[in-house]
Amino acid sequence: MLETHDLRKVYPTGDEALTSISTTIEGKEFVAMIGPSGAGKSTFVRCINRLTEPTSGTVELDGTDLTALSSAELRDARRNIGMIFQEYNLVERLTVMENVLSGRLGYVSNWAAFRRKFPQEDIELAYEILELVGLGGMENKRVDELSGGQRQRVGIARAVVQNPKILLADEPTSSLDPETSHDVMELLTDIATDHDIPVLINIHEVDLAVGYADRLLGLHDGELVFDGTPEELTDDTHGVIYRGEELTTTEAKRAIPAGGRR
Amino acid sequence: MSVESVTWERHDRRSRLLRFAFALGGLIVVLASWQYLELDLRDFGGATAAFADLATRMFPPHLEYAPEIVAPLIETIHIAAVGTMAAFALSIPVAYLSAENLTPNRLTYALGKVIVTVSRSVHTIIWALVFVIMFGPGALAGTIAIAVRSVGFLGKLLGEELEEIDAGQQEAISSTGANRFKTLLYGVFPQIKPAVVGLTIYRWDINVRGATILGFVGAGGIGVHLYTAVDSFAWRTVAIIVLAILFVVILSEGVSAYARTKAQ
Amino acid sequence: MVAETEQPRSTWHRPTTFYDHRVKWGIYVALAAFLAWSLWGILAGVGLSRFTEGLGYGVTLLQTMYPPRTEAGDLVRLGDRLLESVAMAMVATAIGVTISIPVAFGAAQNLVSRPIYLLSRAIISISRAIDGLIVAIIAVMAFGFGPLAGIIAISFKTVGFFSKLLSEDVEDINMGSIESVESTGASRFQTLVYGVVPQIVPRFVGLTVYRWDINIRASAIIGIVGAGGIGQLLMTAYSRYEFDYVASILLGIILVVLLAEYVSAVVRRRVQ
Ligand SMILES: Nc1ncnc2c1ncn2[C@@H]1O[C@H](COP(=O)(O)OP(=O)(O)O)[C@@H](O)[C@H]1O
Numbered sequence: 005m006l007e008t009h010d011l012r013k014v015y016p017t018g019d020e021a022l023t024s025i026s027t028t029i030e031g032k033e034f035v036a037m038i039g040p041s042g043a044g045k046s047t048f049v050r051c052i053n054r055l056t057e058p059t060s061g062t063v064e065l066d067g068t069d070l071t072a073l074s075s076a077e078l079r080d081a082r083r084n085i086g087m088i089f090q091e092y093n094l095v096e097r098l099t100v101m102e103n104v105l106s107g108r109l110g111y112v113s114n115w116a117a118f119r120r121k122f123p124q125e126d127i128e129l130a131y132e133i134l135e136l137v138g139l140g141g142m143e144n145k146r147v148d149e150l151s152g153g154q155r156q157r158v159g160i161a162r163a164v165v166q167n168p169k170i171l172l173a174d175e176p177t178s179s180l181d182p183e184t185s186h187d188v189m190e191l192l193t194d195i196a197t198d199h200d201i202p203v204l205i206n207i208h209e210v211d212l213a214v215g216y217a218d219r220l221l222g223l224h225d226g227e228l229v230f231d232g233t234p235e236e237l238t239d240d241t242h243g244v245i246y247r248g249e250e251l252t253t254t255e256a257k258r259a260i261p262a263g264g265r266r
Numbered sequence: 267m268s269v270e271s272v273t274w275e276r277h278d279r280r281s282r283l284l285r286f287a288f289a290l291g292g293l294i295v296v297l298a299s300w301q302y303l304e305l306d307l308r309d310f311g312g313a314t315a316a317f318a319d320l321a322t323r324m325f326p327p328h329l330e331y332a333p334e335i336v337a338p339l340i341e342t343i344h345i346a347a348v349g350t351m352a353a354f355a356l357s358i359p360v361a362y363l364s365a366e367n368l369t370p371n372r373l374t375y376a377l378g379k380v381i382v383t384v385s386r387s388v389h390t391i392i393w394a395l396v397f398v399i400m401f402g403p404g405a406l407a408g409t410i411a412i413a414v415r416s417v418g419f420l421g422k423l424l425g426e427e428l429e430e431i432d433a434g435q436q437e438a439i440s441s442t443g444a445n446r447f448k449t450l451l452y453g454v455f456p457q458i459k460p461a462v463v464g465l466t467i468y469r470w471d472i473n474v475r476g477a478t479i480l481g482f483v484g485a486g487g488i489g490v491h492l493y494t495a496v497d498s499f500a501w502r503t504v505a506i507i508v509l510a511i512l513f514v515v516i517l518s519e520g521v522s523a524y525a526r527t528k529a530q
Numbered sequence: 531m532v533a534e535t536e537q538p539r540s541t542w543h544r545p546t547t548f549y550d551h552r553v554k555w556g557i558y559v560a561l562a563a564f565l566a567w568s569l570w571g572i573l574a575g576v577g578l579s580r581f582t583e584g585l586g587y588g589v590t591l592l593q594t595m596y597p598p599r600t601e602a603g604d605l606v607r608l609g610d611r612l613l614e615s616v617a618m619a620m621v622a623t624a625i626g627v628t629i630s631i632p633v634a635f636g637a638a639q640n641l642v643s644r645p646i647y648l649l650s651r652a653i654i655s656i657s658r659a660i661d662g663l664i665v666a667i668i669a670v671m672a673f674g675f676g677p678l679a680g681i682i683a684i685s686f687k688t689v690g691f692f693s694k695l696l697s698e699d700v701e702d703i704n705m706g707s708i709e710s711v712e713s714t715g716a717s718r719f720q721t722l723v724y725g726v727v728p729q730i731v732p733r734f735v736g737l738t739v740y741r742w743d744i745n746i747r748a749s750a751i752i753g754i755v756g757a758g759g760i761g762q763l764l765m766t767a768y769s770r771y772e773f774d775y776v777a778s779i780l781l782g783i784i785l786v787v788l789l790a791e792y793v794s795a796v797v798r799r800r801v802q
C-alpha cells in the first residue's frame with residue numbers, strides 16, 4: 005500500500021510543482037494520473053522513490069516512511085519499487101538480458117555485479133518475464149537493435165523482475181505509436197492482476213487512461229483536482245483538470261478528494 | 267521577398283570581405299615570417315638535391331646491423347605499452363574529476379582541469395627531459411614521460427565522454443536499488459566503454475611513434491641508436507633503423523585500427 | 531521429437547564480440563602476458579629507491595627552477611627564439627599545405643588512376659609514420675643547424691596529415707554536383723573549380739588552422755635536435771643546468787602553445 009501525505013515539491017528554481025498531494029493506492033489497483041503537461045505528474049511519481057527529493061510531506065510504502073530513510077535504507081526500499089520511463093532509459097549497449105537482470109542489482113554483491121554473475125533463480129525469473137512480455141528468444145540482442153515497443157517491454161521486464169510491491173510508470177506510452185501503446189497498457193494491467201500489485205501510471209492520453217485504468221487521478225498545476233473512476237470523468241471534470249475551470253458544487257464534492265480516497 | 271534577398275546579399279558581401287582580409291593577413295604573416303627567418307628560395311632548391319644525395323648514401327640499408335636493433339625496438343614497444351597502461355589507470359580518476367556532471371565539487375573540477383592542462387601543454391620529449399633528470403637516463407624516464415603526457419589526453423577526452431552520458435540510464439539503474447558502484451558499472455560504464463577502449467588503443471598507437479624519439483634525450487628505445495647513427499653519418503644504418511621504425515609503426519596502426527572496430 | 535516441455539533455463543552467458551568465449555579469454559590472457567612482459571622489461575632492475583630518489587630530485591629540480599629567470603637580456607633572447615618558432619610554423623604550414631593539395635587529390639580514389647593513388651598513399655603513410663623529430667634530425671645533418679631543417683621537417687609532417695584528411699573530404703564530395711557542372715559542358719579544369727573546390731574550401735581553411743596549431747607545438751620542440759626555434763635555446767639551457775632559465779623557456783612555450791590553441795579554436799568555430 006502506498007500512501008502520500010501532503011507531498012509538496014518546490015524546485016530550486018522556485019517552481020511549485022506539487023502543492024500538497026495526499027492519496028492512497030493499494031491492492032491491485034491500476035491507477036492512471038492524468039493532467040496537462042507541466043501539471044506535476046512526473047514530479048509526483050519521482051518523489052515516490054526519491055529520484056526527485058520531495059520538499060515536505062511523507063511517502064509511506066507498506067507503513068515505512070520513505071522520506072525518512074538514509075541513503076542505504078532508501079536503496080533497499082527502492083528494490084520494492086519498479087519504475088518504467090518514457091524514454092525507456094535502458095542501458096543501450098547492453099543485451100536485453102543484462103538490462104533485465106539489472107533489476108536484481110539490489111540483491112547481488114558488488115563482485116557478482118562486476119562479473120555479471122546472477123543467481124540461478126534470477127536468471128530463471130528473467131527468462132520467465134521475457135516470455136511474459138513477449139520477448140522470448142531475444143535475450144542476447146543488444147538493446148540498441150530493438151524497436152521502441154520492444155524497448156519498453158524490456159523496461160517493463162526490468163521493473164517486474166524486481167518483484168516490486170508497486171509499479172510506477174512515467175508516461176510509458178508517449179514515445180510509442182497508438183497500437184503499441186495499447187499493447188503496453190494491456191501488459192501493465194495484466195501485471196497488476198497477475199502479480200497482485202498496484203500500478204501507478206502517468207499518462208496524458210486520456211482515452212488510454214479511461215480505457216485501461218480502474219481509477220483516475222487528475223492533476224492540475226500541482227494540485228489533485230480529480231479522484232474517481234473513469235465513468236466519473238465528465239466533460240466538466242475534464243475541464244477542471246485540463247483548463248483549471250471551477251466546478252459546480254455538486255460535482256465538486258465528488259471530484260475533489262478529502263485527504264485521499266479510502 | 268525582395269527585401270530578404272537584399273539583406274542576404276549584403277551579408278554575403280561583408281563575409282566575403284572578411285574572408286579576403288583573413289587570406290591577405292595570412293599571406294602577409296607568412297611573407298613576414300619568411301623575411302624574419304632570412305630564408306632563401308635557393309635553400310629549398312638545394313633541398314631536393316640534398317635529399318637525393320642522402321638517399322643514395324642510405325642505399326643499400328645496412329642489413330647486417332638489423333639484429334642489433336631488435337632489442338631497442340622491443341624496448342620501444344615496452345615503453346609505449348607500459349606508458350599507455352599507466353596513463354589509462356591514472357586517467358580514469360582524472361576524467362571523473364574533470365567531468366562537470368560527476369565531479370564531487372568545484373575544487374575537484376578545477377583540480378581535474380589543471381592536471382589535464384599541465385599534462386597536455388608540454389610535449390612528451392620535454393617531459394622526457396624532466397624525467398631523465400629525476401630518474402636518470404633510460405627507458406624508465408621515457409615510460410613516465412609517455413604516461414604523464416597521455417594522462418591529459420585520455421583524461422580530457424574521457425571526461426568529455428562522461429559529460430555526454432545519458433543520465434536517464436544511470437537514473438534507471440539507481441532506481442532499482444543499485445548502489446553507486448553498481449550504478450557506475452551498469453548505468454555509466456557501458457556508455458563510455460567503446461570510447462575508453464578506442465581512445466586507449468588510439469593513444470597507444472600515438473605512443474608507439476612517440477617512443478621512437480625518446481632516445482634523442484636519453485630516455486630509452488630505438489631513438490638512442492638512431493641518434494648515434496645520424497651523429498656518426500652512418501647513413502646506411504640510419505636507413506635500416508628508419509625502415510624498422512616504419513615497420514613497427516605501421517604494424518601498430520593496423521592493430522589499433524582492427525582493435526577499435528572490435529570495440530564498437 | 532522428445533517431449534521437451536519448456537524447461538526453466540537457469541544459465542545465461544553474455545555473448546562476446548570475439549568468436550567464442552575461449553577465443554575471448556585467449557586474447558585477454560595474451561594481452562595480459564604481453565603487458566606483464568612489457569612491465570618487466572621496463573621495471574626489471576629498477577628498485578623502488580630509484581622512484582623515491584627520483585621524486586626527491588624532482589623537488590630539488592622544482593626548487594632550482596623557481597623563481598624563473600627574468601633578466602632582460604635572457605628574456606629578449608627568449609622572445610626572439612619564440613618568434614623564430616612561430617615564424618617557422620607559419621612558413622612550414624604554408625609550404626606543407628601547398629604541397630598537400632596535389633597529394634590530396636592524388637590520394638582521392640574517385641579522381642585519379644591507380645598508380646598515382648598508390649604513390650600518394652605511400653607518401654602519406656611514410657610521412658605519418660615517422661615522427662617529426664626523426665625527420666628533423668636527418669634534415670639537420672643534411673642542411674646544418676637552424677630553422678631551415680625545422681621547416682623542412684614540419685612541412686614534411688604537414689603533408690601526411692593534411693593530405694590524408696583533405697583526400698577524405700575530396701572522396702566525400704557530392705558527385706551529383708560534379709555531374710551537374712559537367713553536364714553543362716565544362717572542361718575538366720572548370721569542373722574542378724566549380725564542382726569540387728566550393729565544397730571543400732571551408733573544411734580546407736579549418737584544417738589549415740588546425741594544422742598550424744599542431745605546427746606551433748612542433749616548432750617549439752624541434753630545436754631539441756638543433757632544427758631552430760626556441761627548442762634550441764631550451765636544449766642549451768638544459769645542458770648547462772640553467773634550470774631557472776629552462777623554467778622561463780617552458781613558461782614561454784606553454785603560453786604560446788595555449789594562445790595558438792585558443793586562436794585556432796576561435797577561427798575554426800567561425801569558419802564552420
Ligand atoms: N528539474 C526541474 N527543475 C525545475 N523545475 C522543474 C524541474 N522539473 C520540472 N519542473 C517544473 O515543475 C513543473 C511540473 O513538471 P513535471 O512534473 O515534469 O510535469 P508533467 O510531468 O506533468 O508534465 C513544471 O512547471 C516544470 O517546469
Ligand SMILES: [Mg+2]
Binds near residue numbers: 045046175
Ligand atoms: Mg512528465
